[in-house]
Amino acid sequence: MLKLTKKADYGLMALKYLAEHPETAALSAKDVADAYGIPAQLLAKILQLLTKHGLLRSHAGMNGGYALARDAREISAYEVIHAIDGPFFITSCTKGTKSCELTPSCTIKEPLARVNETIAGVLKSISIQDLAEHEQPTGRARDTHGLVALTL
Amino acid sequence: MLKLTKKADYGLMALKYLAEHPETAALSAKDVADAYGIPAQLLAKILQLLTKHGLLRSHAGMNGGYALARDAREISAYEVIHAIDGPFFITSCTKGTKSCELTPSCTIKEPLARVNETIAGVLKSISIQDLAEHEQPTGRARDTHGLVALTL
DNA sequence: TGAAATCCCGACATATTCGGTCGTATACTA
DNA sequence: TAGTATACGACCGAATATGTCGGGATTTCA
Numbered sequence A, B: 001m002l003k004l005t006k007k008a009d010y011g012l013m014a015l016k017y018l019a020e021h022p023e024t025a026a027l028s029a030k031d032v033a034d035a036y037g038i039p040a041q042l043l044a045k046i047l048q049l050l051t052k053h054g055l056l057r058s059h060a061g062m063n064g065g066y067a068l069a070r071d072a073r074e075i076s077a078y079e080v081i082h083a084i085d086g087p088f089f090i091t092s093c094t095k096g097t098k099s100c101e102l103t104p105s106c107t108i109k110e111p112l113a114r115v116n117e118t119i120a121g122v123l124k125s126i127s128i129q130d131l132a133e134h135e136q137p138t139g140r141a142r143d144t145h146g147l148v149a150l151t152l
Numbered sequence C: 001t002g003a004a005a006t007c008c009c010g011a012c013a014t015a016t017t018c019g020g021t022c023g024t025a026t027a028c029t030a
Numbered sequence D: 001t002a003g004t005a006t007a008c009g010a011c012c013g014a015a016t017a018t019g020t021c022g023g024g025a026t027t028t029c030a
Helices: A006-020 A029-036 A040-052 A077-085 A109-124 A128-133 B006-020 B029-036 B040-052 B077-085 B109-124 B128-133
Strands: A056-059 A065-068 A147-151 B056-059 B065-068 B147-151
Touching: A006 A029, A006 A040, A006 A065, A006 A077, A006 A128, A029 A040, A029 A065, A040 A056, A040 A065, A040 A077, A077 A109, A077 A128, A109 B109, B006 B029, B006 B040, B006 B065, B006 B077, B006 B128, B029 B040, B029 B065, B040 B056, B040 B065, B040 B077, B077 B109, B077 B128
Parallel strands: none
Antiparallel strands: A056 A065, A147 B147, B056 B065
16 A cells, blocks of 8 residues: 555656666657666556646657656655655645545544655655766765655 | 455554544444444454554453554554555556566656655554544644645 | 657556455354 | 354345447648
8 A cells, every 4th residue: 555556667667668768868758768668658648648747748640758757856656656656645634625524523634644754755856867966876975865754 | 446445444544543442441343343333343353453564562361452562653554554465556567676567668668656655654654643633623733744745 | 741759648458456245164252 | 941142154236346348539641
C-alpha cells in the first residue's frame, strides 16, 4: 500500500530520461519507451498528460517529440505525480471540504492530514534534476538538497 | 493515490476507540463496528490481523473481545498500517532485495526510497495515543510531539 | 502535395486489488 | 450445554490500474 502507480513511476522515469538528454531537442514517446522497455502507447498517454499540465512541451511531426518545459531543477516529483495520479490523500475520507462521509467520528483524519502534508512536502523538495543526478553516485557532496521538517 | 486502504483506516479507528475506553476490559469487534458504522465482519478480520501481529490481545467467550496489547503510546500508526496492509513501498519496483524487474534502468528507485523512509518515520512517530488525544482539541500545548527531519 | 513521423484522444479490454459476505470451526463463560 | 465471542478460509462483486486499439490532427520533408 501507499505506493505510487506504475504510471507515476513511468512518468518520473521519462522526465528523468529527458533531463539526462538535454542535447537533443526532443525525444519521441517511443524513444523513451524503448529505452526503458515500457509500453509505448501507455507512456504516450502519460506524456500527453504531463504536457497538458505544462511540465512538458510537445512537438508533432518528424523529429518531434517531448522536451522538458522548464529546467529539470524546477520540476518537482510532486508535480509529476499530481499531474498523473491526481491529488492524493492519505486518508480515504479526506475528500473535498466536507467531512468524512463514513461517520462523523472518523477523527483519524485530522492527525493524518499532517502526514499527508509532510509527504507532499518531501515530494515537492525532490526535483527531476535530483533524480537524474542520483544516476551517477559520484563522491560529490549531497547535503545541499531539501530539508523537510514537521511537527505533529 | 498514495492513500491508505479502508482497512487500515478502520484499524486505526478501532485502536483509537480502544485507547479511548481504557476502563473496559475488552470490547468486542461488534461493539467497535457499531460505534463507527463499519461492517462488523470486516472489522473482525482486521482486529484478528492486529492480534496476530501482537498489537491487540483477544479473548473469546462472553465479555470477551479485544484490548490493546500495550500502552497506546507504544503503538505507532506505522505498526497498524504495516500489520494490515503489509510492507509498503513508494515505488512499485522496490520489491525485496533484487533490483527492479522492469529494466535495470529504473534508477528512480534510489531517491524515492528516501521518501519512503521519511514517510515510515513520520508514521512511526505517531502513536495511537496521539490519535486519541486529537479527539478533544483543547487548548493544551501540542508542540511536544514528534519532529521528523530528513535530508535528501 | 503526399507520405511519413509524431502527437492527441476516447473507447475498450484485461488484470489486479479492495471491500465485503458467508460458513464453519474453535474457545471461553456461566 | 447453551450462548457469546474470536479464528479463519473461501468466495464474490466492484473498483481501480494497466494496457491495447483505432481513428484523427499536426508537422516535416522529399
